Amino acid sequence: MEAIGGAIGAAIDRRMLLIGGGAAAGLLIAWGVWPRSYRPNLAKGANETLINAFLKIDTAGQIIVVVPQLEMGQGVTTVLPQILADELGADWRTVAVQGAPISPLYANVLLARQFLANDWSRLAGGAGDWVLEQIATREAMMLTGGSTSVRAFAQSYRDAGAAARVLLCKAAAARWDVSWESCSIVDGLVTDGQRKLRIGELASEAAGFSLPDILPERSPDDDNKRLLGQDVPRLDLPSKVDGSHNFAADIRLPDMLFASIRQGPPGAVRLVSTKEAEAAKITGFLQLVKRDQWVAAVATNWWAANKALDLLDPTFETDTPPADSKAIAQALEDAFDGDRGRRIHERGDLAKSFSGARLLHADYRVAPALHLAMEPPCATARVSDGRAEIWVASQAPAFCRRAVADALGMAEEAVVLYPLSAGGSFDRRMDHEAAVQAALIAREMKRPVQLLWSRAEDIITDRPRPPAHARMTARLVTGGMIDGLAVKIAAPAADAETWARIAHRTPATEAAARASAQADARAVSGLPAPYAIPNIAVDHYPAAIGLPTGRWRGQADSYTCFFTEAFMDELAQKAEIEPMSFRVQHLGHDPKLAQCLTTAAAMGGWQGGVAGSGQGLACHRMDGGAIALLVEAGMENGALRAKSIIAVADVGAQPHPDIARQQIEGGIVFGLAAAMGCAAQYDQGLPARAILGRLGLPRLAHVGAIHVELLPGDGEPAGVGQIGVPPLAPALAGALFTLTGRRHRSLPLIPPA
Structure with a gap:
């Protein structure tokens, strides 16, 4: 209960949380009686009508969509307005976007739940989820990250668009003396099939009507001027091209x-x-x-x-002693021998599987990875x-x-x-x-x-993605199947550190020390891997490394996928089965991921991972989607180069397919940077390199063609901002093995000289 009480802050005291017959019951009673009526706090001009928390319409017919999420280049200020405009029936040329003020109406419940979730909320089940949702909303936890924007807000924007369409149709119907159900909006015009009115003419009248109990969404069969699934022009692009966009x-x-x-x-x-x-x-x-x-x-x-x-x-x-790479490595090693490790996931009977069997072992390591955003x-x-x-x-x-x-x-x-x-x-x-x-x-x-901040200041004070050390142990049985897998990972709990800093304003070193006291499932996200392994165990060993860490694109999946997929390559070699077939035979329960893998192999001309081919592949599941990569690499003057990268992803029905492809491609390049550089070696508390040119980052000339193929999908859109990051490093490591004959078990794969 300590963490939840702290998250709520001064608004609710501990006594109120414990009212009733038990902690869970007390929370339900306390939150159930707490006032929770929220009205939009949007400013509006004299010619604007406030329709709802996500939409204003002016008399000229401009559709002003309010977006609470931070635009970081991921296209969220296009995709969310696109969802609303499609449901409304707007003309895309009339759509504008505006940032949202701070309000409970814009809480990102999905990401807040990930931050707030703990053992108590999981035990409380549905009641726990409800409590976390109430905390997130009432504390106005507006958060951007974790590829959650579309997944968290898509329905809200559909509802906002549907509500506006109903109100505008009611206003038009009142003028024409017809039923509002007989009206529709096509390309920004309200029509009953014979007459037409512009949206701007009706906006002020529409605000005076009431909504039905159930909002009717546009029929999936209604393909008249639909915007969803179309590569509409990005709303932020013109101003970024001409330099008028304000950072x-x-x-x-x-x-x-x-x-x-x-x-x-x-x-x-x-x-x-x-x-x-x-x-x-x-x-x-x-x-x-x-x-x-x-x-x-x-x-x-x-x-x-x-x-x-x-x-x-x-x-x-x-x-405190200054951060030092040798000391960090030792702290990760010592974590395995500490008493703070905890089993995060368990399936089957691993002890029975391993008993008396010949086991295969491998250790993997990743260095701290810097953010290196373009803007300090x-x-x-x-x-x-x-x-x-x-x-x-x-x-x-x-x-x-x-x-x-x-x-x-x-x-x-x-x-x-x-x-x-x-x-x-x-x-x-x-x-x-x-x-x-x-x-x-x-x-x-x-x-x-x-x-x-200067670029050097940004690098020196960065809270990097945490370093990690994995110990992998597996048992192979007849037919090359994995019967048992043990994954032990020592790593700081970066999510817990981040939350303590931003939500409770805990000093960075204190937040790191507290987080190192307890294992955290988020520090091993991406595990267990999406393979049908009957006996498996995943353990996290929190480590105190003397360096504050933070969230990073791809989160812990960025290293857990490297550990898993690199180990799969080694197990395939032991089983004498080529790497793709080895994976596919463990994916009988996941045909979509298997399809991604086989499609990428076919498109890239997979040669079976033979020596000298320069090819490697990997796959992963994340944020509701699946992806497989095939990388073809080469060595030029002793330097590793990615000649071509094929990605095949199953990410549902994306509102804007081109932005989805852009995000996956961006994640791939980001993952490439992590595989080749962007790692920090620390000495006397400072990164040994604080200049971009010395961090081994890939240049455009070092990256060949990247092709991203989206499998047809009709489900809810998956997150696309991170999914391209995790599989790149293991795929590149597999390619490097075919070139050098040596397994590379650390990131970066080839540290900069």
Whole structure:
């Protein structure tokens, strides 16, 4: 109950949670009587009509769709409006998009449930899910991440579009004195089959009608001007092409100053020394703003602020040993011998399967992986007259606003967050230090301030995807079948760390220490693998590595898939069965994944993984979808190159197939970066490399053709933002084995020199 009570915060105290005959009953009683009527808090212009929380319509007929999710390049500000516009019957040329204010109406219950879920909620079953949903909604947990946006909000946008269509049809029917059921909307025009009216003409009247108890959705057989399944133009693309799209660093306010920052390493407790006289020599430098864990330079331009910090040369005192790669590796090794490991999943009788049998073993390791988003953290703040305004891209805006309010000693209602797009994130913008720092600096300077972290600062202070060490053990039986599989993984619990930081504002090192005390199923997501293995066990051993970690595109699947699929290649070799056939014979219960695998093999001309072929393959299930990859690689001047990549995915009926393909392709390239570079080796608390060019990242010239094929599907759309990441590394490792004859059991596969 501790975690749930903390998540609710001050609004509900522990006594209320325990009212009644038991904890679960008390929660149901307490939450059942709590007021929960929410109205849209959207601003609207004089010519706009508010239809519902997701839609406004102006008199000119512009359809303004409200999107609460952070646009990070994934296309969410096109796909969600597309779902609504399709259900409404709108003309896509009239659709615009607007960011949402903070409100319980926009809570991402799906992602919040993943963060909040614990043993108690799982034991409580349906009641637990209901409680978590209420917590997420009432705390306005607006969250973006985990490929949840479409899965969490698709029905809400269908309902919003259907509601608007019904209201507009009722308004038109009243004018024409016909039944509203005889009216429809086609290409933005309301019609009864004979007469037509534009949506904008009816919007204000429509808001006065009531909705039926059951909203009628458009029939699946109605193919008249449908937008779903069409590659409609992206709404954010024109402004990004012409440069008018505003990111955080584009904000300009009257009398604004610019700031850069230097922060202490993990565990920093005090700023020890600075060379202020040197910083003062920089033209344009104005002032230093100091806190125990950071120091910022403020100037008339950002270059001057950052140059002043270079000369300032700040040093910090820490209360923990600095992060070190050797110490991290040892901490992972020691975790296996600790008493905090826990069995996360079990099927069959593994002990019986392994008893007296000849077992096969392999160890795998992954290094911490950096986020390396194109846009470093940035925020602009204006603090005056007891009010704060923050311009920032945040994946958790309600928590970000709360953190700013706490730092300034203000009520949350006095802080306004203006949502902006992000130039990439990969969950880097779950954390919100930049917004808090910008607000504190602006208050001290008594002028608006834009804080932009340098690229080096972004890398040095990154909370990377956690490192992990896996011990894999299996038993093969007659026919090359796996009878038993044991998976033991030592890794930090990054999700628990992230949640403690963003929801409870726990300092990063303290959050890491607390998370290392308990095993977490999210640290081994992606397991058990989608293979029919009768006896299996998955154990997580939480590790305290002295380095705060965070969520990352692909989450723990990004390493668990590498462990599983690389081990499958080794088991196939032991069984003397080519790798694709070996996988397929374990997928009899999963024909869709088997189809992905065989289709990718056929499209890529799979040669059976023979020596010298340069081919490798892998498959995975994630976020409701299935994917298989075939990679053909080669060595050029000692460097690994991906010549071609074939991906076949079963991801349901995607609203915008081209954006789905883009996201899968982006995930593949992201996975390629993880396989070839983007890893951090730590020495004295700092990454050994803090320059992009030295991190072994693939360049466009190193990546051949990527082809993404979507299998026909009519089910609900699966998540596509992450699914391309996990299988790339094991497929590339398999390809590398055919070229070198050596198994590569660590990521990155070939560390940069």
